[in-house]
Amino acid sequence: MARKILIRIKRITSACFLVVTIFISVFYLQVNAQSVETFISPLHIPLELSANFGEIRADHFHTGFDIRTNEKTGYKVYASAEGYISRIKVAAGGYGKALYVTHPNGYMTVYAHLNGFVGEIASYVQKEQYSKQSFEVELYPPQNKFPVKQNDLIAYSGNSGSSGGPHLHFEIRDASGETYPLNPGEFLKMTDTIAPRFSNLHLYSLDVGADDKKKYAVRKNGAYYLTRPDSIITLSANTGIGVEAKDFMNSSGNDFGVYEFSLKIDDQLIYNIKFSRIDFSNGRYVNAFIDFGEKKRSGTVIQRLFRLPGDHNSIYHSLINNGKLQFKDTAYHSVEVAAIDMYGNVSYLKFYLKQKKRLLHEPESERPHSLKYDQQNTFNNDSIQLSFPANVFYEDLNFQYDKESGFANSRYSALHHVHDRFTPVHSFYAIRLLPRYIPDSLRSKAVIVYEDGNGQRASKTTRWEGEWLTTRAREFGNFSVMVDTAPPKIVPSGMKQNKLLTGNSLRFSITDNLSGIVSYKAYLNGNWLLMEYDPRDDQLSGFLPPDLPSGEHALLLIVTDDVKNTATYTFNFKK
Numbered sequence: 001m002a003r004k005i006l007i008r009i010k011r012i013t014s015a016c017f018l019v020v021t022i023f024i025s026v027f028y029l030q031v032n033a034q035s036v037e038t039f040i041s042p043l044h045i046p047l048e049l050s051a052n053f054g055e056i057r058a059d060h061f062h063t064g065f066d067i068r069t070n071e072k073t074g075y076k077v078y079a080s081a082e083g084y085i086s087r088i089k090v091a092a093g094g095y096g097k098a099l100y101v102t103h104p105n106g107y108m109t110v111y112a113h114l115n116g117f118v119g120e121i122a123s124y125v126q127k128e129q130y131s132k133q134s135f136e137v138e139l140y141p142p143q144n145k146f147p148v149k150q151n152d153l154i155a156y157s158g159n160s161g162s163s164g165g166p167h168l169h170f171e172i173r174d175a176s177g178e179t180y181p182l183n184p185g186e187f188l189k190m191t192d193t194i195a196p197r198f199s200n201l202h203l204y205s206l207d208v209g210a211d212d213k214k215k216y217a218v219r220k221n222g223a224y225y226l227t228r229p230d231s232i233i234t235l236s237a238n239t240g241i242g243v244e245a246k247d248f249m250n251s252s253g254n255d256f257g258v259y260e261f262s263l264k265i266d267d268q269l270i271y272n273i274k275f276s277r278i279d280f281s282n283g284r285y286v287n288a289f290i291d292f293g294e295k296k297r298s299g300t301v302i303q304r305l306f307r308l309p310g311d312h313n314s315i316y317h318s319l320i321n322n323g324k325l326q327f328k329d330t331a332y333h334s335v336e337v338a339a340i341d342m343y344g345n346v347s348y349l350k351f352y353l354k355q356k357k358r359l360l361h362e363p364e365s366e367r368p369h370s371l372k373y374d375q376q377n378t379f380n381n382d383s384i385q386l387s388f389p390a391n392v393f394y395e396d397l398n399f400q401y402d403k404e405s406g407f408a409n410s411r412y413s414a415l416h417h418v419h420d421r422f423t424p425v426h427s428f429y430a431i432r433l434l435p436r437y438i439p440d441s442l443r444s445k446a447v448i449v450y451e452d453g454n455g456q457r458a459s460k461t462t463r464w465e466g467e468w469l470t471t472r473a474r475e476f477g478n479f480s481v482m483v484d485t486a487p488p489k490i491v492p493s494g495m496k497q498n499k500l501l502t503g504n505s506l507r508f509s510i511t512d513n514l515s516g517i518v519s520y521k522a523y524l525n526g527n528w529l530l531m532e533y534d535p536r537d538d539q540l541s542g543f544l545p546p547d548l549p550s551g552e553h554a555l556l557l558i559v560t561d562d563v564k565n566t567a568t569y570t571f572n573f574k575k
Helices: 002-037 117-134 280-289 294-299 440-445
Strands: 049-051 065-068 076-078 084-091 099-100 108-117 137-139 155-157 167-173 197-205 210-219 224-234 239-249 253-256 259-266 268-274 334-341 345-353 379-380 384-388 402-403 415-418 427-435 446-451 457-460 463-465 466-475 476-485 489-492 504-512 517-524 533-534 539-543 552-561 566-574
Touching: 049 253, 084 108, 084 117, 099 155, 108 117, 117 137, 197 224, 197 334, 197 345, 224 239, 239 259, 239 334, 239 345, 384 415, 427 476, 440 446, 446 466, 457 466, 489 566, 504 517, 504 552, 504 566, 517 539
Parallel strands: 224 345
Antiparallel strands: 049 065, 065 167, 076 155, 084 099, 084 137, 099 108, 108 155, 108 167, 197 210, 197 239, 210 224, 239 253, 259 268, 259 334, 334 345, 379 384, 384 427, 402 415, 415 476, 427 466, 446 457, 446 476, 463 466, 489 504, 504 539, 517 552, 533 539, 552 566
16 A cells, blocks of 8 residues: 555656646746847837947957947837836946846846936936936836836936947847847847958968968868868977958848858868857957957958957867967868958958978977966066966967156156057056156155057056155056146037026036046036036036026036046136
């Protein structure tokens, strides 16, 4: 009897387990189907892109779609799916005005470079700005404050932040909302029948002590791109492949980033990279994926199809020898590079490669300034100290340093040439400079200044450590100490003192000569007034309250730079 009961219990348990398994599977399929099918375009105009996911940008991969808005601002922006507004950010740079919507299917959508928010959202943001007396705010509304349904109007497209022109930047992220942006092309379907195009092949010599590459033009021949010549002999025993390739779409004249590259040698896959998702924390590894120096010198983007030793990005797959070619013979080998777009259009580049092995360079004796990429490194002399954390470089570095000791009138130190600006640096390193004598009255105005060699200067936020000035940098180039004693300049734009002001808008130009503007305040008749700063054109703008009475009024502006030089300006006007 007990045995029959036990058998019956086992059958019931198995049946329950089967039901639960089926339920979980169906639920997962429904959620997964929902996540793919229910997102819609956030604009009610034809979906045309000016930039796609994974494109090469300065120091990062592009993490969304840039949707065209016909070079205009003010298009209505709609929620791509049901959810709630979980984050609102307003900043002078970056994404500018941005909304973040969390969805019940475990995703988040982001709408950036907005011109403004709609209705209650706009009122909520403005109230918080006045409460904090700050244009820049980052807000996390309660989950029940701004629920949205799919296709609800939430904002208006714009050109705010670091945008280069009117458009909507749109992202779809994973459940964390902050870690993994996903390729929107996997959610929003577009018509695309144009395959990527190759333009040039580059072969890199990776032998010890070698530092050269050769360029080969390619031509399309039927289904393939071929090199000229189609059979190549290289003297390198270790070879890396780089390509110039771009993607194109039916609905746009722009060129785009390629979704996927693969490399095969004699039909064996040795390298694959696919832009289906990107980890924000790995974005700067773009400088290892491309030939950083070539992009700096000529603007040409060469995608490396081999991984540098200090490149720890997680987007590489099927790597054999990190994609580097090391043949065991001197025969010709078939090389095939595939460039694939989001919608399966593919182009192939084919050629034959033979390594006519030369004697490898003997490992060079350890140089005084040879820096290992995976170790902490320091460099010190009598007037400069550098501290490099491990993994700040992508490969070992034969570090170069020089200085010009003659003091220019504007400099309070030697001009230190720290390696060269064509070598990428992944993360921050510490730099300390010993200036020549600076009077006590000017010490608080001293800053370390970076010069890129093309006449561009950028001040670094600097602090004193004893007699040394210290800051951190994420680039190589020229560094020196300067003193900033000039306050910012404030000039009204299209407005005159003590005159009748027509309209309700205010506009000023605010500039600084060195350390840069870090804060500004505006007070209308003694009350704080919301003003918006756009560093792209040095403009500070705002609107008068709609209930401002007629008569004489005074607007006080206070603008401060990074070393606390402060400018004040009172603009008197009539209404």
